[in-house]
Amino acid sequence: MDIHHQPVVLITGCSQGGIGHSLARAFAAHHCTVVATSRSLSSMEDLDQDPRFFLQELDVQSDDSVHRTLNNVLHKYGRIDVLVNNAGVQCVGPLAEVPLSAIRQTFDTNVFGTLRLIQACVPHMAARKQGKIVNIGSVIAMAPGPWSGAYTSSKAALHAITDTLRLELSHFGIDVVAVVPGAINSNIGQSAAATYSCMPEWKLFKPFEAAIRQRAYFSQKSKSTPTDKFAKHTVAAIMRKKPPAWLSLGHYSFIMAIMYHLPLFVRDFILRKAMKC
Numbered sequence: 712m713d714i715h716h717q718p719v720v721l722i723t724g725c726s727q728g729g730i731g732h733s734l735a736r737a738f739a740a741h742h743c744t745v746v747a748t749s750r751s752l753s754s755m756e757d758l759d760q761d762p763r764f765f766l767q768e769l770d771v772q773s774d775d776s777v778h779r780t781l782n783n784v785l786h787k788y789g790r791i792d793v794l795v796n797n798a799g800v801q802c803v804g805p806l807a808e809v810p811l812s813a814i815r816q817t818f819d820t821n822v823f824g825t826l827r828l829i830q831a832c833v834p835h836m837a838a839r840k841q842g843k844i845v846n847i848g849s850v851i852a853m854a855p856g857p858w859s860g861a862y863t864s865s866k867a868a869l870h871a872i873t874d875t876l877r878l879e880l881s882h883f884g885i886d887v888v889a890v891v892p893g894a895i896n897s898n899i900g901q902s903a904a905a906t907y908s909c910m911p912e913w914k915l916f917k918p919f920e921a922a923i924r925q926r927a928y929f930s931q932k933s934k935s936t937p938t939d940k941f942a943k944h945t946v947a948a949i950m951r952k953k954p955p956a957w958l959s960l961g962h963y964s965f966i967m968a969i970m971y972h973l974p975l976f977v978r979d980f981i982l983r984k985a986m987k988c
């Protein structure tokens with residue numbers, strides 16, 4: 712396909728080793744021009760010399776950063792066809808004791824960061840009467856368990872935002888897709904552990920310290936789905952003429968869909984056992 716007619720896809724959080732990076736490669740393999748963004752260009756070094764990628768530094772928490780990137784992309788390509796809100800952070804700790812600043816930081820990235828990109832991109836997509844917005848949620852919001860309440864509630868908010876936008880934006884020819892990963896191998900465990908090391912000592916929850924700490928790596932098991940496999944299937948679905956409203960893939964995605972429908976007392980019993988709560 713002529714490069715000028717290829718769909719232009721902007722993805723947040725494309726650091727090497729994560730889902731965003733694999734999505735960037737999978738979109739490129741699907742003949743898209745990919746604006747791969749992350750907080751630091753050095754985290755996407757391997758994409759640097761490949762003409763299929765336009766690399767940009769973008770922090771979803773910053774208005775300036777978002778507007779600078781958008782201006783650069785519109786100047787270079789004149790449009791954004793697909794926006795993938797992938798950037799996200801985990802936050803581990805008991806909700807009754809996690810500092811509000813850490814919860815705010817989680818929502819600033821996962822919820823307000825996503826909304827910042829959406830509000831910046833929608834006018835351009837609406838003017839062309841076409842576009843796709845993809846929000847990366849999480850299966851954990853379908854059956855919230857202990858020790859990760861800040862993250863889970865941010866993803867639940869994101870699912871609700873996605874449902875609302877799907878209805879509101881359909882008038883402007885914009886499709887809105889919830890991509891809901893199960894457990895996918897990435898850097899999320901390591902970055903969750905790094906954030907966890909800055910948490911204060913728990914008071915009431917000190918006896919649960921070992922179980923809480925382990926929560927950081929819950930999605931990073933040997934059976935977790937490789938990012939490349941997840942990305943390949945996800946991109947194939949997004950690039951359909953009519954993409955699905957909801958797409959849940961990866962290890963645990965089927966189990967979590969069942970958990971969602973279980974009576975609460977059964978779900979609580981399972982989660983108490985699994986999370987040593």
Ligand SMILES: NC(=O)c1ccc[n+]([C@@H]2O[C@H](COP(=O)([O-])OP(=O)(O)OC[C@H]3O[C@@H](n4cnc5c(N)ncnc54)[C@H](OP(=O)(O)O)[C@@H]3O)[C@@H](O)[C@H]2O)c1
Pocket residue numbers: 723724725726728729730731749750751754769770771772796797798799800801820824847848849850891892893894895896897898899900902930931
């Ligand atoms: N892995 C899973 O099992 C799983 C399951 C369900 C949902 N998800 C979701 O999938 C998405 C990708 O996560 P991942 O698993 O690939 O984790 P990851 O490897 O830690 O990637 C997260 C990405 O988000 C970026 N990011 C964090 N804060 C940012 C900010 N303020 N501005 C811009 N980028 C920022 C990170 O950049 P830095 O490298 O600079 O930190 C990194 O590129 C997240 O939304 C996550 O919640 C993952």
